[in-house]
Amino acid sequence: xxxxxxxxxxxxxxxxxxxxxxxxxxxxxxxxxxxxxxxxxxxxxxxxxxxxxxxxxxxxxxxxxxxxxxxxxxxxxxxxxxxxxxxxxxxxxxxxxxxxxxxxxxxxxxxxxxxxxxxxxxxxxxxxxxxxxxxxxxxxxxxxxxxxxxxxxxxxxxxxxxxxxxxxxxxxxxxxxxxxxxxxxxxxxxxxxxxxxxxxxxxxxxxxxxxxxxxxxxxxxxxxxxxxxxxxxxxxxxxxxxxxxxxxxxxxxxxxxxxxxxxxxxxxxxxxxxxxxxxxxxxxxxxxxxxxxxxxxxxxxxxxxxxxxxxxxxxxxxxxxxxxxxxxxxxxxxxxxxxxxxxxxx
Amino acid sequence: xxxxxxxxxxxxxxxxxxxxxxxxxxxxxxxxxxxxxxxxxxxxxxxxxxxxxxxxxxxxxxxxxxxxxxxxxxxxxxxxxxxxxxxxxxxxxxxxxxxxxxxxxxxxxxxxxxxxxxxxxxxxxxxxxxxxxxxxxxxxxxxxxxxxxxxxxxxxxxxxxxxxxxxxxxxxxxxxxxxxxxxxxxxxxxxxxxxxxxxxxxxxxxxxxxxxxxxxxxxxxxxxxxxxxxxxxxxxxxxxxxxxxxxxxxxxxxxxxxxxxxxxxxxxxxxxxxxxxxxxxxxxxxxxxxxxxxxxxxxxxxxxxxxxxxxxxxxxxxxxxxxxxxxxxxxxxxxxxxxxxxxxxx
Numbered sequence: 001x002x003x004x005x006x007x008x009x010x011x012x013x014x015x016x017x018x019x020x021x022x023x024x025x026x027x028x029x030x031x032x033x034x035x036x037x038x039x040x041x042x043x044x045x046x047x048x049x050x051x052x053x054x055x056x057x058x059x060x061x062x063x064x065x066x067x068x069x070x071x072x073x074x075x076x077x078x079x080x081x082x083x084x085x086x087x088x089x090x091x092x093x094x095x096x097x098x099x100x101x102x103x104x105x106x107x108x109x110x111x112x113x114x115x116x117x118x119x120x121x122x123x124x125x126x127x128x129x130x131x132x133x134x135x136x137x138x139x140x141x142x143x144x145x146x147x148x149x150x151x152x153x154x155x156x157x158x159x160x161x162x163x164x165x166x167x168x169x170x171x172x173x174x175x176x177x178x179x180x181x182x183x184x185x186x187x188x189x190x191x192x193x194x195x196x197x198x199x200x201x202x203x204x205x206x207x208x209x210x211x212x213x214x215x216x217x218x219x220x221x222x223x224x225x226x227x228x229x230x231x232x233x234x235x236x237x238x239x240x241x242x243x244x245x246x247x248x249x250x251x252x253x254x255x256x257x258x259x260x261x262x263x264x265x266x267x268x269x270x271x272x273x274x275x276x277x278x279x280x281x282x283x284x285x286x287x288x289x290x291x292x293x294x295x296x297x298x299x300x301x302x303x304x305x306x307x308x309x310x311x312x313x314x315x316x317x318x319x320x321x322x323x324x325x326x327x328x329x330x331x332x333x334x335x336x337x338x339x340x341x342x343x344x345x346x
Numbered sequence: 347x348x349x350x351x352x353x354x355x356x357x358x359x360x361x362x363x364x365x366x367x368x369x370x371x372x373x374x375x376x377x378x379x380x381x382x383x384x385x386x387x388x389x390x391x392x393x394x395x396x397x398x399x400x401x402x403x404x405x406x407x408x409x410x411x412x413x414x415x416x417x418x419x420x421x422x423x424x425x426x427x428x429x430x431x432x433x434x435x436x437x438x439x440x441x442x443x444x445x446x447x448x449x450x451x452x453x454x455x456x457x458x459x460x461x462x463x464x465x466x467x468x469x470x471x472x473x474x475x476x477x478x479x480x481x482x483x484x485x486x487x488x489x490x491x492x493x494x495x496x497x498x499x500x501x502x503x504x505x506x507x508x509x510x511x512x513x514x515x516x517x518x519x520x521x522x523x524x525x526x527x528x529x530x531x532x533x534x535x536x537x538x539x540x541x542x543x544x545x546x547x548x549x550x551x552x553x554x555x556x557x558x559x560x561x562x563x564x565x566x567x568x569x570x571x572x573x574x575x576x577x578x579x580x581x582x583x584x585x586x587x588x589x590x591x592x593x594x595x596x597x598x599x600x601x602x603x604x605x606x607x608x609x610x611x612x613x614x615x616x617x618x619x620x621x622x623x624x625x626x627x628x629x630x631x632x633x634x635x636x637x638x639x640x641x642x643x644x645x646x647x648x649x650x651x652x653x654x655x656x657x658x659x660x661x662x663x664x665x666x667x668x669x670x671x672x673x674x675x676x677x678x679x680x681x682x683x684x685x686x687x688x689x690x691x692x
Contacts, residue, residue: 214586237583240560252616266609270598
């Protein structure tokens with residue numbers, strides 16, 4: 001198993017990327033790595049090149065660059081070269097902590113879509129954090145690869161999410177819910193009403209109905225399907241609220257004198273559990289599901305630990321053959337016709 | 347000033363509604379109330395009928411009923427009768443804690459829209475909770491009156507929100523932001539890109555650009571404009587995350603033994619501050635802005651305190667003449683033409 005790594009992407013690149021890759025290499029002897037980036041920098045951080053090959057690149061795509069233009073013009077950037085390695089069969093997967101738009105564009109235009117998938121969905125594994133649920137996590141897509149979606153895109157996400165939950169998370173018959181503005185079957189705009197019906201009609205999906213964004217973290221389903229616009233707004237609101245509450249608590253403790261500081265010391269284990277429960281990074285990076293190979297993007301602020309965890313996730317994806325399952329499912333005339341029918345109203 | 351009250355709506359009706367009305371009456375001697383509902387029940391809870399007139403109704407709209415059908419068929423329900431009182435000029439405002447859809451429908455079809463406003467927006471006053479901001483609250487609309495919106499709807503919300511922030515919150519030149527999936531000017535789907543341009547072009551709006559749902563609570567602007575679909579998803583995700591985090595902390599304390607319980611006692615003032623900071627109920631109910639009179643809906647679980655606060659908010663709306671300002675602004679050929687132009691691309 002060979003993973004192509006964009007070693008230049010992210011706030012802490014290349015140091016933390018290389019550290020994380022070395023940790024993953026020590027943990028998983030079956031993995032090999034192709035490390036794309038500035039040769040001098042990469043070699044200065046690399047302590048042991050066993051199973052790691054450095055491939056020099058001369059260009060870099062910055063965080064603010066227009067993605068499609070960047071991947072078209074910077075052919076010798078670490079992102080484009082790493083994606084090409086997957087396209088050419090030299091690597092099985094592509095990892096980056098860099099410019100999200102450029103990773104999406106490289107995935108779409110270089111690695112390529114699975115036949116039958118119109119648009120890949122950016123997939124996160126989120127914590128089912130509420131203490132009242134038995135679940136620990138759920139698959140959530142699209143978190144924002146596409147600002148505008150059609151019915152068939154969401155139906156395809158349901159299958160992609162199902163395969164991921166089955167193969168990578170090991171859930172035999174995953175439940176699937178649709179993010180909507182109400183729980184009842186007749187809720188939503190035209191798009192979501194139509195998608196509800198299509199998911200409910202699908203015999204091979206364990207569809208359990210709508211879920212509201214207020215109940216997302218309650219573990220209503222193993223897979224939550226959403227259009228990228230709504231999915232992005234709900235996920236960012238969740239992250240922003242968690243941060244604001246932690247900031248409020250911290251502010252209260254800092255300004256609460258000795259009493260509050262003592263209380264904090266006593267409650268430290270509780271805060272640590274809450275922090276872990278809400279953390280998304282422990283569950284790996286965001287997967288661009290619907291491409292011909294695993295393409296995974298971690299947060300720009302990722303440290304070596306997060307890089308190592310994400311590589312573990314990529315390894316699980318390769319081993320589970322989740323992508324082959326999706327390829328096989330969609331490479332079927334009947335399925336393609338079903339998907340086309342699901343957009344007749346557009 | 348006379349307020350028409352649906353005394354039968356909400357989980358704690360009519361008791362808490364009547365208690366709240368009596369508290370508001372004692373606080374604001376200039377207010378008079380028309381209380382619509384079951385005569386026997388209302389009279390059994392009313393302790394002092396000074397400035398309060400009970401008007402018997404024989405029908406009730408339940409929480410699950412289809413709104414438009416309900417207000418058309420139940421002519422003698424408390425919601426329909428109270429809305430009619432406003433339409434007929436017998437009352438200046440309409441208050442309810444009942445079926446949200448039915449209140450929206452009664453507002454739209456009985457009280458009626460301001461000329462020039464295509465769709466009213468459901469407006470909440472949310473806490474600018476993050477400790478790093480100087481603001482205390484912001485106006486947020488549409489929270490979900492409309493699942494599908496056009497460009498001119500969002501532009502109209504910007505003006506309605508501006509007038510509310512000026513007149514009711516007393517902010518002279520309120521800043522206005524657009525909820526979007528990125529901060530940069532070119533972010534968003536077709537709708538949000540077009541709205542960004544229209545808001546930026548408007549000389550009489552203090553537009554400060556996009557805000558992401560992750561930064562909503564950071565007090566970026568006095569007014570956050572959103573389509574009802576996204577606004578609903580982001581608001582519910584915020585509420586759900588706050589609840590989940592509080593549940594996680596509570597669970598940790600309950601299962602953390604004596605140490606955690608002691609820590610909780612010491613940090614109680616901090617938790618109380620956080621709870622107040624995040625609470626939306628202290629800022630009153632949701633206003634259906636864009637109607638010819640104040641129509642305000644509080645949460646179904648409202649107690650007397652919340653009812654009293656919301657009546658204070660309604661009083662401020664009546665006194666400030668915020669509605670007249672909107673009527674005046676939109677009753678202008680130039681403005682109407684500008685709004686029509688803003689939908690040329692549809």
